[in-house]
Amino acid sequence: xxxxxxxGIKKTYGTVKVLHGIDLDIKSGEFIVxxxxxxxxxxxxxxxxxxxxxxxxxTLQIDGEVVNQLAPSKRGIAMVFQSYALYPHMTVYDNMxxxxxxxxxxxxxxxxxxxxxxxxVLQITPYLDRLPKQLxxxxxxxxxxxxxxxxxxxxxxxxxxxxxxxxALRVQxxxxxxxxxxxxxxVTMIYVTHDQVEAMTLADRIVVLNAGxxxxxxxxxxxxxxxxxxxxxxxxxxxxxxxxxxxxESGGSDPRVKPDGCASIPVKATIPASAAGTxxxxxxxxxxxxxxxxxxxxxxxxxxxxxxxGEVTLIYVDVGTTEPVVAKIANDIPVAKGDKVALTTExxxxxxxxxxxxxxxxx
Amino acid sequence: MAVAExxxxxxxxxxxxxxxxxxxxxxxxxxxxxxxxxxxxxxxxLRSIYFSFTNASxxxxxxxxxxxxxxxxxxxxxKSGKTVYDGLLVDPxxxxxxxxxVRFTIVSVTLETIFGMxxxxxxxxxxxxxxxxxxxxxxxxxxxxxxxxxxxxxxxNDQFGIINDILLNLGLISQKIAWTANxxxxxxxxxxxxxxxxxxxxxxxxxxxxxxxxxxIYEAAKIDGVNPVKVFWKVTxxxxxxxxxxxxxFRMLDALRIFDLIYVLTANNAQTKTMSVFARxxxxxxxxxxxGSAASTMLFLILTVITILxxxxxxxxxxxxx
Numbered sequence: 001x002x003x004x005x006x007x008g009i010k011k012t013y014g015t016v017k018v019l020h021g022i023d024l025d026i027k028s029g030e031f032i033v034x035x036x037x038x039x040x041x042x043x044x045x046x047x048x049x050x051x052x053x054x055x056x057x058x059t060l061q062i063d064g065e066v067v068n069q070l071a072p073s074k075r076g077i078a079m080v081f082q083s084y085a086l087y088p089h090m091t092v093y094d095n096m097x098x099x100x101x102x103x104x105x106x107x108x109x110x111x112x113x114x115x116x117x118x119x120x121v122l123q124i125t126p127y128l129d130r131l132p133k134q135l136x137x138x139x140x141x142x143x144x145x146x147x148x149x150x151x152x153x154x155x156x157x158x159x160x161x162x163x164x165x166x167x168a169l170r171v172q173x174x175x176x177x178x179x180x181x182x183x184x185x186x187v188t189m190i191y192v193t194h195d196q197v198e199a200m201t202l203a204d205r206i207v208v209l210n211a212g213x214x215x216x217x218x219x220x221x222x223x224x225x226x227x228x229x230x231x232x233x234x235x236x237x238x239x240x241x242x243x244x245x246x247x248x249e250s251g252g253s254d255p256r257v258k259p260d261g262c263a264s265i266p267v268k269a270t271i272p273a274s275a276a277g278t279x280x281x282x283x284x285x286x287x288x289x290x291x292x293x294x295x296x297x298x299x300x301x302x303x304x305x306x307x308x309x310g311e312v313t314l315i316y317v318d319v320g321t322t323e324p325v326v327a328k329i330a331n332d333i334p335v336a337k338g339d340k341v342a343l344t345t346e347x348x349x350x351x352x353x354x355x356x357x358x359x360x361x362x363x
Numbered sequence: 364m365a366v367a368e369x370x371x372x373x374x375x376x377x378x379x380x381x382x383x384x385x386x387x388x389x390x391x392x393x394x395x396x397x398x399x400x401x402x403x404x405x406x407x408x409l410r411s412i413y414f415s416f417t418n419a420s421x422x423x424x425x426x427x428x429x430x431x432x433x434x435x436x437x438x439x440x441x442k443s444g445k446t447v448y449d450g451l452l453v454d455p456x457x458x459x460x461x462x463x464x465v466r467f468t469i470v471s472v473t474l475e476t477i478f479g480m481x482x483x484x485x486x487x488x489x490x491x492x493x494x495x496x497x498x499x500x501x502x503x504x505x506x507x508x509x510x511x512x513x514x515x516x517x518x519x520n521d522q523f524g525i526i527n528d529i530l531l532n533l534g535l536i537s538q539k540i541a542w543t544a545n546x547x548x549x550x551x552x553x554x555x556x557x558x559x560x561x562x563x564x565x566x567x568x569x570x571x572x573x574x575x576x577x578x579x580i581y582e583a584a585k586i587d588g589v590n591p592v593k594v595f596w597k598v599t600x601x602x603x604x605x606x607x608x609x610x611x612x613f614r615m616l617d618a619l620r621i622f623d624l625i626y627v628l629t630a631n632n633a634q635t636k637t638m639s640v641f642a643r644x645x646x647x648x649x650x651x652x653x654x655g656s657a658a659s660t661m662l663f664l665i666l667t668v669i670t671i672l673x674x675x676x677x678x679x680x681x682x683x684x685x
Contacts, residue, residue, distance in 0.1 A: 052582050073588025085579035089601045098597070099587030151587070 003028045004049065004155065004188065008058035011044055011212075018044050020212045021058065031181050031189045035199040036209035036235070042192045043159055045209070049190065050079050050157050062155060073103075078148035079157040082164060084140045086132040086147075092119075093128040096147045118149040121183070122176075138169045145180070156184075158191040162198060170198075178202055196236050200224070208232050230281060230357035239286050239314065241351070242325045246282035248352070251275045255360075257282050257352055261320035265298060269352045269360040280360075283351035286314065289327035289343045291335070297342035299325050303335055317341060408663065414656035421652045434657035451657045459633065460641040461665065467550065467637065468618040471557045476611055478558065479565025484595075486566065487573045497570075504563040512627035515556045519543055519628075549632045553625055557618075565610055572606025573599070608679040612670065619666050638662040 004026040011019040019041045026032050034042040047053045049060060051072035059066050067075050086095050096115045100106045119125045122142040132140055141161060148156060158177070162170045178201070181189055193199055199206050200220045208215040208223065208231070215235075216228040227233035234240045246259040251271035258264045259282040284298070301319035313331050316324040327343050335341065352360045415434055419427035436450040451457050486497055503511065518525050521541035530536045542552040576599065584594045600607075622639035629635040636644075642662060646655030673679065 050582075050586060052585065071588070072586045077586065079583070079586050081579050081583065083577065083579050085577070085583040087580055087583075087598060089598075098584075099589065102587070102589045102593055102597070147583075147587075 003063065004190075005061040005064075006049075006058070007061075009045070009048060009055060009060060010057040011041070011048060011053065012056045018212050019048075019056075022214055024207065024214065024217065026188060026190070028188055029186050031191065031202055031204045033199040033203035033206050034190065034192045034209055035194065035196060035206055036215075038194060039211075040209040041212040042194075042209045046079075046157055046159055046190060046192045049155070050077055051075055073099075076154035077157055078151040078153035078155075079159065080141075080144045080148050080161045082160040084132070084144040084164075086140060086143055088132055091129050091131060092124060092135070092143050092146075095132065095143055096150045099147070099151060114150050114152070115146075118146040121149065121180070122146045137165050138173060141165065141173060142176075145177075149180075154187065156187055156189040158189065160193055161191075162193070162195070174198060174201060196238065200236070206236075208235060210235075226359070226362060227351070228359055230283075230353050230359075233283055233351060233353070233359070237285055237287075239326045239328070241283045241285050242289075242323075243281050243283045243353075244321055244323075244325075246280050246352070248275045248278050248280050248354075255352075259298075259321075262299060265350070266347060267350045267352050268348050268363045269350070270363055271352065271360045275354065275360075279355050281353040281357065283353065284345055284349060286326040286328040288345045288349035289325070289329075290345065291327070291329060291333060292342050292344040294342075294344070297344045299343040301325070301341065303337055303339045303341055306335055306337055315341070317343060411656045411659045412663075414653055415660045417653050419653045419656070421647065421650050424652070427653070430653075434653050435661075451654065451661060456633075456636075457638075457641060457658060457661075460636045460638050463550070463635060464619055464621070464637040464639075467553065467557075467621060467635075468615060471554055471561070471618050472611060472614050474554075474558050475562050475565045475614060476607070478562045479569050479610070480607075482562060482566035483569035483573055484599075486570050500563045500566065502563075503560050504567075506560075508560065508623045509627060511560055512556065512624050515552075515559075516543060516628055519552055543629045544632065546632065546634045549629045549634045553628055553635050556628060557621070557624055560624075561614065561617075565614060568610035568613065569603060569607060572603040572610070575606070576602045605679075608677050611677075612673055612679060615673065616666065616670065619669065620662070638665070 004024070006022050006024040006026075009019055009022040009024075010017070022045060034045060036042050044053065048055050051067070051070065055068050060068055062075055062077075087098060090098060093115060096118060097111050100111045100114065115128075116125070119128055122145060124139060124142050124146060127135060127139060127143075132143065135143065141164075144161070161177070162173055165173060177191075181187075181202075191198070191202060203220050205217060206220055206223055207217050210231050216223055216232045218226075223232060224236055227236065230243060234243065244259040244262070246257045248271060249256040249258050249264055250273070252273035254266070255269055255271040256264050256266050257280065265282075289299075299317060299319045301317040301324075303315050304318045304324050305314075305316040307314040307316075308331065311331060312328050313333065313335065315327050315329060315335055317327065319325050325343065329335070348362070351362070354360060414427070416429060416431060417427040418430050418433075432450075434450060436448065436452045438446050438448045440446045482500060486493065486500070506514075517523070519527075519542040521527065521539050521544065524539075524542070526542070527536070527539040531539065540548060542548045580598060581594065584598055589597070620639055621637050622643065625635050625637055625640055626643075630640075638658065639662065642655050642658035644655070645651040645658055649655075
């Protein structure tokens, strides 16, 4: 039972500020994913939790105990590194047993039992006598995870564990990590990635980080449907949400916006009446758009690029704005470059953001 | 399928052509070095091996005669029935210099390895001004041996040397010591200078090995809670071992041939006379050119045997892989 409490966590390297005060409550047994573009500080935050870096300011509590000054090995954590960080000169067995052997207080039988149990869970028993260099990338990653399991941690830390694997293996290992989480209900997992698919599929809650700040924390679908701001809206979802500058025409009971180059559109969002006349941003996800032949449409334009991905087709429609509008449509709809199309969506799928990029809550 | 088959054959042909071209290019690039090596290393080596089987003397090199193994070992049986042996292999002075060399090598290389490792570990850590310290530490090694030997000779001088002065003032010695001349301290003096001079080289080679070790396994060890001393013995040392073994062999070959330092610092001291000094003495000072050649040849053989033994016993891996 190990919850984490982060209060005002700051990290600076010399004069460079990397983290600007992170507040976060992580519940025991939760699977938390830190996601964000490179350089956003997500790995640094993980390393602070691990104790591999010193916290410049703020407090970190694990299990209600302030651990700022505690050595990594005393924090009840285990970490899986991106590069696996296996000891190259030790067999798989020794890699997994090394920490316990030197920690003292564990009998030979106990170590052996734990290593074999972990090896069994990860199906690496046949490789226990091999050296890391004799294993494939996926097997090495399992050994790294196995080494972490053997430590019997309260908190499991993953630093981009899948980024060195090929696509197929990544999906497979992702599923295994998910199973692992289910099999260890009391263990909190914190996972760093830049891959939003990993974030969406693994997380109980996602923490979106940007430039050393938390942009939003929430369940994956909550973040997807109700992004707090433009950054989160654009970061989650692939391709990114179409965002077009707009003018808020009216708020109150009949909110309407007028995106650049389009007609006025009613929206389902709580916009104060006083916001009328201000600028904002209008957003709609590519997967929410569809081609229509009816009277009502949001965008009209010429198809510029057609990308057939197999299961879906992406069309880039030039609607007169600087960026083309992207729509994800079914693969059996015949569209060709140069076609004139009209795109529409249900009004509940629309997003509106104010001048500062903060979302107006959707109704 | 048919298409694949038709291209397969010419492709294979082109492949072997390409291979032949590459082999040729490799030989062309290697040739200058092989020729130079043959001229400056191969030829002199063969010459001195040849001279060791003759009775050549420096004053009249041309009048030499082939005498077989007599320089190495010869014997005559006296009328009394007593056999008298002669030659390098029964020369106590030669064996004394072999022992001096081996003793010098073992002590100097061992201490240089230990100190070099310590220096390398310090230099491997991240600290401000590391670049300058790394450069500064190489200074002793960058100074020509003759210069540093002369420098130390003055410092160790029995009358005016600063070392005697300091030790006297500190009260550690009661009278001045003739460091380089005294049979008891001559070897010590040579060792001090050699270790001072060569530790940086050792440190640099070990440092290169240390930097090959990925940093994240140290973080993994930190999380595993392994204490730094154990990390050194269980992680750093096994991983730096290949580089360490190569560094030791370099130093060992150097130490077994040591000449210049001893020649300058403690010339004519029986306690520090090494194989190289012995060979040179016979070659040029004693006008026993053939005998000196035999000593050189023996030196070469001893070096070869020790090196081969070291490579086999130490399982040295020159490939640099783990």
